[in-house]
Amino acid sequence: MKVGVVTFPGSLDDVDALRAVGIGGNEAVPLWHGDHDLRGVDAVILPGGFSYGDYLRCGAISRFSPVMAEVIEAAGRGMPVLGICNGFQILCESHLLPGALIRNDHRKFVCRDQRLRIENTRTPWTASYDEGAEVTIVLKNGEGGFVADEATLDRLEGEGQVVARYLEVNPNGSMRDIAGITNERGNVVGLMPHPEHAVEDLTGAGTDGLGFFTSLLETAQK
Amino acid sequence: MPKPEILDPQGKAVLGALPRLGFGGVTDVRQGKRFELEVAGEVTPEVLAEVEKMAETLLSNPVIENYTVRVEQDA
Structure with a gap:
């Protein structure tokens, strides 16, 4: 499958994401924030970083970039979209996902190998995992606190839209330890930790993140 | 302004700094944008x-x- 990775001005992890797409067995396609063009891809990843310098609010400017108009439309048609860290923030600002991400409750940037539980394996980004799988994936953020009103949180939990939850430590004050969520349809996933940094033994905390990049093919073969 | 129910870590940091500078009597600080x-x-x-x-x-x-x-x- 062809998987596009969008580069915004200020994206940091676009190259790692492109590399992870390839390692996961898919064809990586670089996309540019200023283009009204998804180049025929089957899925899109919005990578981590500080797009538009995090000006105004994280993701607030990126949400109105030309490529996002295409991404929002494609997501509405059911195209798989994964937002990692800053990408998650962009998806919330786009209202493709509910809630918002605010400054960490302890006010410091956090960078750690984070234990997570994968709670929803029905999305095209998590099908490679066993439900309830406990994994270690790198986390690094300054504004990663997931917030939403109580009714939204109850709905997310009730409908099984919590994709991943923090284990052992809540690293950023996220409500109900939420690390990642999906939309009602299940094609759009936002995740604060960085699976693209956990796909090779040579670097990082292991290869537990690889599942996010192999799931597309597994889903397509089902 | 952040909604009342939303945690405001920046406001909390300012609230913590005020007494250290000798300013008393402030019970809460919320930081917004203009x-x-x-x-x-x-x-x-x-x-x-x-x-x-x-x-x-x-x-x-x-x-x-x-x-x-x-x-x-x-x-």
Whole structure:
């Protein structure tokens, strides 16, 4: 499958994401924030970083970039979209996902190998995992606190839209330890930790993140 | 402004700094943003409605923030 990775001005992890797409067995396609063009891809990843310098609010400017108009439309048609860290923030600002991400409750940037539980394996980004799988994936953020009103949180939990939850430590004050969520349809996933940094033994905390990049093919073969 | 139920870590940091500088009596601090927009011509109800729309779509995130729009004349 062809998987596009969008580069915004200020994206940091676009190259790692492109590399992870390839390692996961898919064809990586670089996309540019200023283009009204998804180049025929089957899925899109919005990578981590500080797009538009995090000006105004994280993701607030990126949400109105030309490529996002295409991404929002494609997501509405059911195209798989994964937002990692800053990408998650962009998806919330786009209202493709509910809630918002605010400054960490302890006010410091956090960078750690984070234990997570994968709670929803029905999305095209998590099908490679066993439900309830406990994994270690790198986390690094300054504004990663997931917030939403109580009714939204109850709905997310009730409908099984919590994709991943923090284990052992809540690293950023996220409500109900939420690390990642999906939309009602299940094609759009936002995740604060960085699976693209956990796909090779040579670097990082292991290869537990690889599942996010192999799931597309597994889903397509089902 | 961040909605009352939303944690405001920056406001908390300011609240913590005030007593260290000898300022007492402050029980809470909330930190928000202020945008000054200059518009050409009169601020008609139509212009004001347009600014409200800007506040809702871009300047604020209604999921976590409240906003108010106020007209001020040139000094």
